[in-house]
Amino acid sequence: xxxxxxxxxxxxxxxxxxxxxxxxxxxxxxxxxxxxxxxxxxxxxxxxxxxxxxxxxxxxxxxxxxxxxxxxxxxxxxxxxxxxxxxxxxxxxxxxxxxxxxxxxxxxxxxxxxxxxxxxxxxxxxxxxxxxxxxxxxxxxxxxxxx
Numbered sequence: 001x002x003x004x005x006x007x008x009x010x011x012x013x014x015x016x017x018x019x020x021x022x023x024x025x026x027x028x029x030x031x032x033x034x035x036x037x038x039x040x041x042x043x044x045x046x047x048x049x050x051x052x053x054x055x056x057x058x059x060x061x062x063x064x065x066x067x068x069x070x071x072x073x074x075x076x077x078x079x080x081x082x083x084x085x086x087x088x089x090x091x092x093x094x095x096x097x098x099x100x101x102x103x104x105x106x107x108x109x110x111x112x113x114x115x116x117x118x119x120x121x122x123x124x125x126x127x128x129x130x131x132x133x134x135x136x137x138x139x140x141x142x143x144x145x146x147x
Contacts, residue, residue: 010045017082021053025125026088032063032077039078046080057082058089064096066117068124068131070140088123095120109144 009031016028030046033039039059046057060081063074083089099116102108108116114135121131 006041009042010049013042013046013080013082014049017049017053017055019125020055020082020084023084026083026085027092027123027125028082029124030080030082032074032079034077036061036078039080042080046082050082055082055084056086056089062096064092064099064120065142066099066120067113067135067138067141068117068121068126069134070138071142072140092120092123095123113144 013030016025016030019025020028030039030042033042043059049055050057057080060079063077063079065071065074081089081092083092095116099108102112102116114132117135118128118131121134122128126134
């Protein structure tokens with residue numbers, strides 16, 4: 001039996017929202033979409049499923065890129081972020097601002113960069129040891145400096 005891409009991704013959205021509702025993940029990401037139009041096609045389902053689970057979502061056009069995931073997984077994509085508590089969304093936005101400030105100061109490197117990636121991982125419910133393992137195995141990262 002072959003499952004179509006849309007149905008599969010809706011199943012992932014359902015599962016992650018159940019995990020967010022249960023408190024297993026403070027925040028979850030849908031699969032990144034290559035186009036805004038594809039991402040928008042999931043929004044009616046997101047409204048329905050978030051209503052069912054008491055969770056929230058927002059479309060993300062400027063995903064936080066860290067060393068947690070390979071750069072090509074999220075750069076230039078359109079995503080949907082799921083969460084329950086507004087403080088989680090604010091923490092995510094604060095990480096994006098912190099990264100921008102570090103880059104502007106030329107200090108997005110070393111421990112600051114690792115800490116930011118681990119803080120993002122914590123929002124996704126990943127233990128620190130797993131974040132460090134994911135960072136260490138990621139061979140596709142942004143450059144330290146953006147000129």
